[in-house]
Amino acid sequence: MGETFLLILLLIDATVRVATPLLLAAFAGMVAERSGVVDIGLEGKMLAGAFAAAAVAAVANSAWLGLGAAIVVSMSFALLHAYACVTHNGNQVVSGMAINILVAGLGPTLAVAWFGLNGITPALEGAGRFIGLNLPMSEWLAPIPLIGPVYAEVVSGHNILVYLTIAILPLVALLIYRTRFGLRLRAVGENPHAVDTAGISVAALRYRAMLLCGFLCGIAGAYLSTAHAAGFVRDMTAGKGYLALAAMIFGKWKPVPTVAACLLFAFADALQIRLQGVVLPGIGEIPVQVIQALPYALTVILLAGFVGRAVAPKASGIPYVKDK
Amino acid sequence: MRKLFAGLVVVAWAAATPATAADVVPGLLFDMGGKFDKSFNEAAYQGAEAFKKKTGIEYLEFEPTNEAQREQALRRMARRGANIIVGVGFSQTSAIETVAKEYPDVKFTLIDGVTEAPNVQSVVFKEHEGSFLVGMLAAMASKTGKVGFVGGMDIPLIRKFACGYEQGAKHAKDGTEVLVNMTGNTPSAWNDPTKGGELARSQFDRGADVVFAAAGATGVGVYQAAKDGGKLAIGVDSNQNHLHPGTMLSSMVKRVDVAIEEAFTDAMNGEWKSGLKVLGLAEDGVGWALDDNNRALVSAEMESALGAARKAIVAGDIEVADYSAGNSCDY
Incomplete structure (x- = not known):
């Protein structure tokens, strides 16, 4: 019992670590799409954030400055996307893809130019990284069965960005559903004409949504390069931006189901890592290939069987052009 | 004007092709993962750099970012006059197999993979x-x-x-x-x-x-x-x-670095041999x-x-x- 219980706790612990960037990116995508802007460039913004965070943290030896730089850079790319798609009514998928491709090449190129390393930034140490925090009371709680280990393994020991994410996500959800800005944001994604008729600027709302989107992607990027890993590596987002988009669609553009979808993806990934080479009672050792296909198989099964129809915000992906 | 142009062509030709048979133009094709992966490819890079330092001979290099580039890169090196090309990594096997047939006069060394051709040397490690x-x-x-x-x-x-x-x-x-x-x-x-x-x-x-x-x-x-x-x-x-x-x-x-330096040096000295070369503890x-x-x-x-x-x-x-x-x- 004891060991299995600990294994489950460690599995949940890993799920939280893997889910953090997914959650941030999925919420970023949600904010953008609820305002009517499809943002396929989550991947690129995250990668740009990861590079900026790692580069600044390496030079300034401060993870916080790195985080700031990541947010600024990611928001700049979000503004670029908004400028192309909102101001000039450009195709949103093309613009997003362009950002992804641009960043994929730009990061490694700048790394070569600035650090003389090919596609990577120097390994971060000490103050250049967000390291795990041991929350107070974990030793005091340790002897208590159930609560002690849960507190020590799952709740405590993460880096500050994980806790920050847990704090930010409900705020974003509240912003979308419980504020005047949120009401307008949702309206502009469903029926921009009505919003415009009410005398509210569609463009300004979408710009603000994109800024928020960039902000969240920046944190996700900084998490990847300065908290989860210790430096930027070429293509280190490894498709997490697209996975986040899938999680958002999976979650029907709503906060709580989106969180559930992200946690599910992260859990499948963590499980996949831990099941390799483990002998299951009664079954024996499962072939690695089967285990590595697990997250994908799980996604297909759930998408096909359990999710049902996912309806996007009506105006999502359509540039708003005023009737003449 | 035409004379000047012809002169330029001659100069360019002279610079691009070896003057004597002993001159070696080495080429190095990295594997995905990149030159500075602090590991396998970096060892290859160090080997080529060591050769450059000793002999002063520049080498051509390429880092592929997708599978399709491997063959293209090999062909481009061969066309640019490389006469000894080292492909690093088992994934280069099929690319080298194909291109070695097209350029029978070029020597190819394949690290970590084995393929049989009269102009290919396969180096594997224990x-x-x-x-x-x-x-x-x-x-x-x-x-x-x-x-x-x-x-x-x-x-x-x-x-x-x-x-x-x-x-x-x-x-x-x-x-x-x-x-x-x-x-x-x-x-x-x-x-x-x-x-x-x-x-x-x-x-x-x-x-x-x-x-x-x-x-x-x-x-x-x-x-x-x-x-x-x-x-x-x-x-x-x-x-x-x-x-x-x-x-x-x-x-x-x-010692990928040693293998690559050796391939270049042997080609320069005319000692390069095709076939299989296995390096283990005994060979360091x-x-x-x-x-x-x-x-x-x-x-x-x-x-x-x-x-x-x-x-x-x-x-x-x-x-x-x-x-x-x-x-x-x-x-």
């Missing part, structure tokens, strides 16, 4: 022998009796590392448990340090306290996780001891790294045990199973 030694080291350094292995892409070559490592660990201490994880099934598995870190952490959670990574740039995440968790890690291909002094127990070095093609960075972690007892094992392997008294021989790890 990774299992080197892995055996670091496996012994891991088992002797482990306090829990559990050691880990993180592989990159799941291919027979990486299984060969894992198999030798496991044998070495069990040879040093009977009953040592070896946890084996692979990062993925695609070439992107060489470039995923966050996943590498997670894999290492999962092994530490299961009780391992030494981990050996044979995973290209993914290994960077493994070594970082070991450092963060206060565990020991073993590097691969290049000497990676300097990455985290104090938690890098050693590195299983594979593989080994383990001991320097100032890991001196404190390696006891005299470990060092002498490894020295004895090395001698026994070279003499044939210890036979290390080669996974690639039968695609199974039987010993």
